[in-house]
Amino acid sequence: MLATQTGAADTTAVERPAHRDPNVLRWLGGYTASAVGDNVYYLALSWAALQIATPTLAGLVTALSAAPRALLMLGGGVVADRYGPRRVVLGSTGVRALLVALAAGLLLVTSPGLWALAAVAVVFGVVDAVFLPAAGALPARIAGPGQFARVHGMRGLAVRLANVVGGPLGGLGVALGGTAGAFGLAALLIGVSLPLLLAVRVRPLPPDDTPAKRRPVLAELRDGLRHIRRDPVLRPLILAIALADLGFVGPMNLGLTVLAQQRGWGSTGMGWVLAGFGTGAAAASLLLAWRGRIPRAGRVAGLAGLAGAVAIGALGQVPSVAGAAGVALLIGLSAGLAGALSGALVQSRAGAAYVGRVTSVSTLVGFGVAPLTFPLVGWAVDQWGTGPVFAACAAVCGLGALVTLGATGLRRAELPR
Template identity: 65%
Template sequence: MTATVIPPAPQPVADTPAHRDGNVLRWLGAYTSSMIGDNVYYIALSWAAVQAGTPSQAGMVMAVSAVPRALLMLGGGVVADRFGPRKVVIGSDAVRCAAVLAAAALLFAASPGLWLLALLAVVFGIVDAVFMPAVGALPARVTGRSQLARVQGMRGLAIRFANVVGAPLGGLGVALGGAAAAFGLAGMLIAVSVPLLISVRMKELPAAAADDDAVGDSRGEVAERTPWRDLRDGLRYIRRHPVLAPLIAAIALGDLGFVGPLNVGLTLLADRRGWGASGMGWVLAGFGIGAGTAALLLTVRGRLPHAGRVAAVAILTGSVAIGALAYVPSVAAAVGVALLVGLLAGLSGALCGALLQTQADPAYLGRVSAVAGLVSLGLAPLSMPLTAAAIGWWGTGPVFVTSAAVCGLGGVLVLCFRDLRRAELPR
């Protein structure tokens, strides 16, 4: 008898840890440089607008980019999925770089006034509508599924770093050479991201029905895929998904309850308590440290078990902390509560982002990111003027508690949907 030797089944190859993967680190470097450039750009834009017009006109210039960004965000998700997020991010970063450098050159040569700044803000808003969904879809193409949670943590650290470094760099640019120098610095920082992105290798996507070039209609005929059909397919995919639909709703509730109190609400609270600008700065620093700690935790661990349940508990506990912030007696206590809010909000935000990345089919990630971005950047900021008006009518305590209740509903929603509650991050 001849023994038949059965070769052992091949073992799955483990993904390289994201923090040791040169491909991921190049992407992270490009993302960080672009985000620092964004922060410098906003400092330069606000300074130039204040110098060129009245405070109300400057406010309009700063806000004008939000309109095209909100209106075009869903279309930007379609563009990212149709043409690939890498091409879209490279192209949009190149356009943003060219626009900012052109504005710097014009400001060096003359004083064109508010029209140039408004035009630049509109261009940025249009490009951001394409850039942001593509950025959300890119991580799934540069690393394996088991590393996407760690990448979300690394991305959170990059955002915190950009916020800390970008504002002083922008201020330094303005101090040394005015708004033109700051715009030039922003353009160069954004430009650094382009060659780094070109060097990033993309992974092949698994075959999916969404990648077909044509789909059949109800009569069995084949219809060419159009951008409008892609958008409808993406929205239908999200609506029918047992995890993504409630997850995006929970993100919306969390952002609606969080953005108002931690932005305009905190300013009004500091003013009424007599904490001053320095006190508000310490509270914001506490929040930033907490959020950075949460991002670092996910970066180091790579994943947390029971992601759905942990996200729900973090949202609920964080909402209680938001409500308590209006009743703390001193700046020191407020800093401690803000640190807790940042830690829990950073943890829940990173977990929700990781679940979006891992639950969505990569072929739909641009459209999924667009819907999530529209919720966070289009709907949530609407709560800021409402929060300010409500505090004027009822005071900080009732408004913070109401906002906390809205935020807490997001955690309740996560617990109510079984598939989302039991959702896990891949190993």
């Protein structure tokens, strides 16, 4: 009973396959509800901004969350390691739900200006800077090392489900209750994750990984960066992940929208391309959730990343919707496999005491820096067209894959059994 109350997992639970472990399934349910709520929130925010501002300003408001994430996420990793990822996830989830509920209430009683929506976006980004590293670190504390790949596959399926379900739910919320209704639905979904996450138990830190005393934040951050720099697998792995995210986010978000406009595919055609990508990514996640472990994980991640880079370059040259959907399926399959394996390797190499800080560094570019490159991607498309921009981004992704294959320790890295 005491172990359940304090959140410590027993030794028998961690030996179960992740997809049969009630503790992991509670985490998965909470994570999925929170992810769906996030999707509904971003749709509600963009919709509310579009009612009072131009598309350019509305886009700026929705992108504001990325700036505090980029600035504060490394500190969020320190917080996750200092106080424990479960505690930080619970606290930040509660704040996020309350913030979105307050936004819903504000929209019910008044018509807020753009500045109010911008303030919501910024505060949400600040809380996200703490939430994201802790959420990324939590799987390493609820499952045994041999289950990391399966857990990341399950997490990938949750993300795909949230992306598919979040948009329609957000649209339904707007249709039934306006923007206030959509914000209220997002707050409800994020709030629903709290009791599930509260029931999740975490394994205690091994004695050797428990810090002897609390140190200043900057000192703990330097310790985490030093830990990454000294590890022959983590050092190139973090660089490879950063390059992959930097090359991937621009073309598969803003770049794809521009490509659909220039090719005359329309929103329906773009939807088919996104469906192809989502199908491929879901298949990769399902493979990992089913297999649980992929031999030669480092080598497979590098080869999959290289295949994904080639496919991204090809996407900028495909004229038809059907061809683009097929290429996008390959991108989702290869990038999804490479990303999940890389995430599992990060979890297995980080060490329980450093997992929050290592996770914050590994996700910094994808969640904080890469979204800030959208204006640069748009300017480059105006200057040189979609084909050269997709090729340049593909080269950046390919460079990340070459880092993975070129670093001996990373190329030979294996996931725990």
